[in-house]
Amino acid sequence: MKRILLFVLGCFVGNPLVSLAQSDTLRLTLAQADAQFHQNNLQLMATKLGVDENKAYEYQAKLWNNPSLYVEQMPYNAQTMEVMPLRQRNSEQVVQVQQLLLLADKRNKQLAMARTGTELANDRFYDLLRTLNYQLRTTFYDLYYAQQALSVYEQEIGTLQQTVTLFQQQYDKGNIALKDLTRLKAYLFNLTTERQQLLRKLTDDQADLAVLLNASPSVTFQPVLENISALQPAVGQLNLNDLYKLAEENRYDLKAFRDQAIQEKQNLSLQKAMAVPDLSLQATYDRNAGYIPNYVGVGVGINLPVFNKNQGNIRAAAVRVQSSQQATDAYTIQVESDVRRAFQKVQQTDQLYRTFDQQFNGDFGRLIQGVTTNYRKQNIDVVEFLDFFDSYKSSQIQYNQLQNDRMQSLEELNFAVGTNLFTK
Template sequence: MGVGGFAYAQAPNTDTLKLTLPQTEDRFLKNNLSLIIQRYQVDQAQAGVITARLFDNPEFSIANVLYNPETKKVFDMSHDGGEYSAQLSQLFLTAGKRNKNIKLAQISAQQAQYQFYDLMRTLRFTLHTDFYKIYFLEQSAKVYQQEISSLSTTLNAFKEQYQKGNIALKEVLRIQSQLYSLQSEQNDLRDEIEDTQAEFKLLLRAPANSYVEPQTDFNLDGKNPVADMPYQRLLDSAYNNRADLKVAHSAVDYSNINLQLQKAMAVPDVSVQLAYDKQGSYIRNYNSAGLAFSLPFFNRNQGAIKQAKIAIDESKAQLQSQQDQVESDVAGSYKSALRLENLYNGFDPKFKDDFNHLITEVMKNYQKHNISLLEFLDFYDSYKTNTLQFNTLQLNRINSLEQLNYVTGTPIFKQ
């Protein structure tokens, strides 16, 4: 079943954007502010790796006598009475703390990338569903417009006949009531289209006064992409490609490395020192070298180590929860898509054309007075209801495929 563009109502000074799905995706990837913001967070996390690789700077200090009461000089630097000292120290991390911090920074950067891909997965799903929703809502809007136009013509003709005394007022009112009902439903549909348009344009950063017209051509008649796809392949794809699951895996890795780091923090770091004192020590021009480190008698980082162990158990539980969620998502989406596929393929491909032909014949027979007004309106209402249901079924089927792409993290089903 090939489908193309559609007609739509729009406000004055509205720019029309005719976009195919690939064009929509390209614009989305370039312009979406949520993705741009998340990219900055990835860059920040990567910059954290650079910081973790840096060594501590050496420290240098110098001191000079402020006032020498014997020589009565300020900042006395003379050979006999002056006094000044200097010290240079460098901290050296022990127990592999630097390498462990680098690994933690690398995992954090990796998590930021996974979060970016997961955000993209979520926004892309919304983008695709909005794209097809706008298209099929417009198809439904055309049905309302056709019926309203037809009933408006009929109403005008009935009013003329009523003025001539050929028909009763109740027949005019019955048509008028049906027309008002259709116009009210059409207005609700237009509100839904505008709400979806607003969300869709925000994803693309399209101008607020623009109107996006999806251009699509797909054919799902008689096809069974879901039934032909092994369920295990979908589940394996989700395990391998779901970015949120990768975040959960990396959280376990982060917790394990963090425990190693916290244990290493119990090992004292060493500071190497070089010092010079002109005459403040027991000998003139005193030079010295030394080491400084804490004695781990009381604080051996016990609390942080315990917290790190608990964090490992927590991250493993979160990982198992995420895996369960993935399995549930895939199973539920697969069953739903399979039901919609069977339902859609159970429809006669000629149904829509036959129904369109039928409503044309109904109009002719009514004009020839072969059927009553109530029968005519009943056929019209059935035509509207069935056409809207068929549009909804097509939309739901496409969305079910998009849902499978979403829960597996892979564009398996391409429209």
């Protein structure tokens, strides 16, 4: 256990706000989870390296082509029977240097494509950040409200277990009917089954949160919502057109489509430039093979664009430009649809939440205590008791789910527009 504690402390040393409630339980707020996520998430780290990789490609595109060197030496002079002769009168050496010069501004066009590739890698990184951050926050809320629901089941099961124990004793004495005791045990079993299903959900949420935070699977997270009453965003002040504009500015997946369209246009420009042949400059030194010794010459070489004018690649690039623009237009419509749907969900859940009487659960809680006391005194029958008991559980769980649905819808709207609209 000490080793687990030391490991957990080591994982969270960069975040002093995270505290340990027990040796393997972590209490953390949403802000602390966000900080831990940005610092330790492995997917983010891997994708960030992709940006650095594309910057390296961008640097490579800036470099000039290397010159080429050609050296020729006579290996054997048959007249003098010398191997590798070096004397001027009986040997021959040729030295050539070539340099390729890209014409039609090909180098700058390739550099522009590389820079757009870096932008695309950056878009992928920030879109992954948006997606994982959404998963983190929704999982955080799911786990928090699931733990709140679990406390309701624990309370009800504990109370009902005591009641069953008392009535088992009364049944053994012959004071109550078997059917009443059986009803109580059946309802207790039903509560235990529902609790077990909730525990499975909690296990999944815990595992997902551990992966997102790159934490040990042995750590149990206990989310803490600070100042829940302050989480009352002014949903009525949101404007759908403003949300569209925010999505245009902040959705990096949409920006990736636009950057892809830009890169396709750059590729079309490059393919047209590739139809222009490049120029090759050459300098030659020939020691004895020419009509004069120590010959020095310069030359220029260029391919003649007679048959291959890069027609196929230009045509394909033009098609890709059209395709990428259509894909961008289609995805823009999809983004607007996402924003509109998320906005409608926020309005619906927020309206339902604000119309709910939040004193209802407290009043119901006090009522059920009285009902339990009266049932143990046998002032009410088992049917009425279980009806109140089930109504209390349902109201608590439904109100808990209502709060979770509200927070989930707010996060879905944040996800749709690509930025946080509300106070954390």
